[in-house]
Amino acid sequence: MDVITEHELINTIKERFANYTNVSNVITNIGDDAFCFTVNDSTICITKDILIENTHFKLSWISATDLGRKAIEVNISDIVAMGQVIPKYVFIGLGLPLTLSKEFILSLYQGFKDTCDEYKIAICGGDTVKAEQLVISITVIGISHCENKIISRHGANVGDVIGVTNTCGDAAAGLELLYQYGSNYTYNYDEISLIKKQNNPKARRQEAWIIANYASSLIDSSDCLYISIQMLIEQYFKGANIYLEKIPVSDHLRNVFNIQNKWRQFALFGGEDYELVFTVSTMASKILKKLLPNISYIGIVTNAKRVKYFYNGKEQYIIYSGYTHFHK
Amino acid sequence: MDVITEHELINTIKERFANYTNVSNVITNIGDDAFCFTVNDSTICITKDILIENTHFKLSWISATDLGRKAIEVNISDIVAMGQVIPKYVFIGLGLPLTLSKEFILSLYQGFKDTCDEYKIAICGGDTVKAEQLVISITVIGISHCENKIISRHGANVGDVIGVTNTCGDAAAGLELLYQYGSNYTYNYDEISLIKKQNNPKARRQEAWIIANYASSLIDSSDCLYISIQMLIEQYFKGANIYLEKIPVSDHLRNVFNIQNKWRQFALFGGEDYELVFTVSTMASKILKKLLPNISYIGIVTNAKRVKYFYNGKEQYIIYSGYTHFHK
Numbered sequence: 050m051d052v053i054t055e056h057e058l059i060n061t062i063k064e065r066f067a068n069y070t071n072v073s074n075v076i077t078n079i080g081d082d083a084f085c086f087t088v089n090d091s092t093i094c095i096t097k098d099i100l101i102e103n104t105h106f107k108l109s110w111i112s113a114t115d116l117g118r119k120a121i122e123v124n125i126s127d128i129v130a131m132g133q134v135i136p137k138y139v140f141i142g143l144g145l146p147l148t149l150s151k152e153f154i155l156s157l158y159q160g161f162k163d164t165c166d167e168y169k170i171a172i173c174g175g176d177t178v179k180a181e182q183l184v185i186s187i188t189v190i191g192i193s194h195c196e197n198k199i200i201s202r203h204g205a206n207v208g209d210v211i212g213v214t215n216t217c218g219d220a221a222a223g224l225e226l227l228y229q230y231g232s233n234y235t236y237n238y239d240e241i242s243l244i245k246k247q248n249n250p251k252a253r254r255q256e257a258w259i260i261a262n263y264a265s266s267l268i269d270s271s272d273c274l275y276i277s278i279q280m281l282i283e284q285y286f287k288g289a290n291i292y293l294e295k296i297p298v299s300d301h302l303r304n305v306f307n308i309q310n311k312w313r314q315f316a317l318f319g320g321e322d323y324e325l326v327f328t329v330s331t332m333a334s335k336i337l338k339k340l341l342p343n344i345s346y347i348g349i350v351t352n353a354k355r356v357k358y359f360y361n362g363k364e365q366y367i368i369y370s371g372y373t374h375f376h377k
Numbered sequence: 378m379d380v381i382t383e384h385e386l387i388n389t390i391k392e393r394f395a396n397y398t399n400v401s402n403v404i405t406n407i408g409d410d411a412f413c414f415t416v417n418d419s420t421i422c423i424t425k426d427i428l429i430e431n432t433h434f435k436l437s438w439i440s441a442t443d444l445g446r447k448a449i450e451v452n453i454s455d456i457v458a459m460g461q462v463i464p465k466y467v468f469i470g471l472g473l474p475l476t477l478s479k480e481f482i483l484s485l486y487q488g489f490k491d492t493c494d495e496y497k498i499a500i501c502g503g504d505t506v507k508a509e510q511l512v513i514s515i516t517v518i519g520i521s522h523c524e525n526k527i528i529s530r531h532g533a534n535v536g537d538v539i540g541v542t543n544t545c546g547d548a549a550a551g552l553e554l555l556y557q558y559g560s561n562y563t564y565n566y567d568e569i570s571l572i573k574k575q576n577n578p579k580a581r582r583q584e585a586w587i588i589a590n591y592a593s594s595l596i597d598s599s600d601c602l603y604i605s606i607q608m609l610i611e612q613y614f615k616g617a618n619i620y621l622e623k624i625p626v627s628d629h630l631r632n633v634f635n636i637q638n639k640w641r642q643f644a645l646f647g648g649e650d651y652e653l654v655f656t657v658s659t660m661a662s663k664i665l666k667k668l669l670p671n672i673s674y675i676g677i678v679t680n681a682k683r684v685k686y687f688y689n690g691k692e693q694y695i696i697y698s699g700y701t702h703f704h705k
Contacts, residue, residue, distance in 0.1 A: 057479075058482065061486075075466075075499065075501070084468065084502050086465075086466065088417065088421065088520065089416065089418060089419060091416045093421060095468065097470050097514070098504050099471075099472060099506055099512065099514055101506050101507065103509070104506050104507045104508060105506065138414065140412065140423065140425045140516070142514050143427075154386065171403065173403070173412045174425070175425055176427045178427055178428075178429050179429065179432045180429045180432060180510065182508065184427070184514075186427055186512075186514040188423070
């Protein structure tokens with residue numbers, strides 16, 4: 050049988066079916082973190098993510114409350130990665146196996162509510178149906194007013210520097226630990242920090258708001274740093290030089306995965322960090338670094354039409370070794 | 378283990394978690410066909426439905442293209458049941474089992490696209506992930522401008538008549554045939570018509586637009602006529618007299634399920650018809666009937682705080698015998 054890959058599917062969908070490129074009032078491209086359209090002077094941004102048991106999470110690895118929080122948080126990350134957008138409303142679609150306890154479902158909802166309350170987002174409805182595995186389909190709606198800035202993925206200019214908030218790779222490293230040792234294992238402090246980044250991600254809302262005042266393009270790193278750079282750069286026929294030694298990595302990651310420098314793999318190819326990756330002019334980059342000291346600048350936009358990776362001045366040939374959710 | 382019912386879950390969610398009743402700009406209640414909020418002079422309506430294999434459909438009973446068409450159509454039904462709202466954008470979230478062929482997936486998408494094209498709706502993105510069963514999560518966004526009318530569920534006035542478009546019960550009867558005989562059976566003309574109503578539902582967009590000029594409340598009959606009436610009436614502490622002999626039923630349904638008048642059960646308790654159920658003043662009801670001759674008036678709104686059913690003048694004691702998707 051002719052099985053389709055996710056990449057092939059997305060390309061086919063884009064080519065054959067995406068029919069909105071000529072639609073008036075639409076200001077984003079397919080593949081942007083959120084879909085945005087304008088109504089009068091406002092911009093409405095909508096994101097939709099579907100999380101499926103055993104594809105995106107295992108119930109033994111994350112508590113119901115954390116799962117609920119994470120499901121909302123990752124959608125908010127997509128919203129705030131559009132710039133100055135305020136997440137306002139959420140819809141929750143659930144497919145529930147009959148084997149789940151009432152306690153589990155209520156804890157899951159408590160997680161949804163905790164995060165929604167934190168962001169002052171209103172839970173406005175959804176749909177609950179029976180399923181064989183737990184399915185969580187979240188839609189978040191954000192609003193941006195005319196004075197606010199929307200930053201899409203396609204604005205990188207040659208000469209801009211490439212920045213990232215905080216550190217890269219922790220979340221995927223945390224997932225790797227859960228794969229290897231499960232949840233009934235005594236983890237050390239570094240390991241717990243990595244698992245926490247996997248199970249309790251935080252959208253970078255405040256950082257996004259500030260970055261949007263300066264950035265030429267912006268994305269979140271949910272798919273991994275490597276893919277985020279590709280999406281900001283190669284997709285728009287630009288190039289970049291990335292300096293691997295500048296990629297920010299936590300001590301936790303370095304301590305736990307120090308054998309054969311495995312931490313480097315996580316930093317570049319590990320998904321689910323939900324940090325922000327952006328481009329900004331050299332001049333603005335300095336102002337931004339003062340406002341957000343946790344930012345690291347890891348490279349520069351070129352006109353080479355491909356991303357080159359350097360380590361201590363020497364070009365490295367990088368082969369993508371991440372995963373896709375679809376064929377994992 | 379303490380298993381939760383759908384009804385219990387929804388009530389718990391409403392009580393504990395729905396936190397938008399005080400949110401400014403929101404103009405609908407939880408449970409309305411779509412969620413609506415205002416932005417400047419416009420109203421944005423959003424609907425979200427999640428369809429799950431073996432809960433909502435079986436792949437042997439419906440073609441991939443029909444399934445794609447239906448998934449969009451039922452969401453449009455929720456949008457147009459809000460009144461004069463134009464469906465504009467759609468997001469498609471898919472959970473795909475790896476066993477599905479490329480051909481199936483492309484046909485499914487062709488179905489999505491056929492219906493979107495018909496309504497001039499733009500497919501604007503979504504998410505595709507691996508799943509053990511096919512999951513289709515559709516979000517449709519509609520826009521209503523200031524000159525357009527939004528009709529919610531709560532406007533019924535004592536003395537209004539209760540109307541329904543076209544006939545009731547066919548879709549559920551079609552599903553019953555598929556349950557009984559499967560897809561490799563030689564169906565007669567009447568039976569094929571019923572299955573067609575199940576597999577190829579049509580949202581009543583034009584009717585909704587016209588009805589919205591006159592109606593005091595409006596809903597679609599996706600959950601069945603009985604529940605639709607309950608939602609327009611009892612939920613808002615009104616009552617109604619419904620005259621069973623006035624409920625419109627197709628000849629197909631009467632012919633196929635004539636034993637023990639089983640067609641009556643389908644007409645009242647059969648879901649997935651996607652007809653419109655509404656209330657309208659007696660005076661306006663006459664104008665509306667001239668504009669839409671297919672409308673039937675089946676009862677009247679009272680102040681009795683409960684819905685009474687009559688057959689040829691005699692009150693009938695009706696016990697709900699439908700199903701919920703959740704515990705089916």
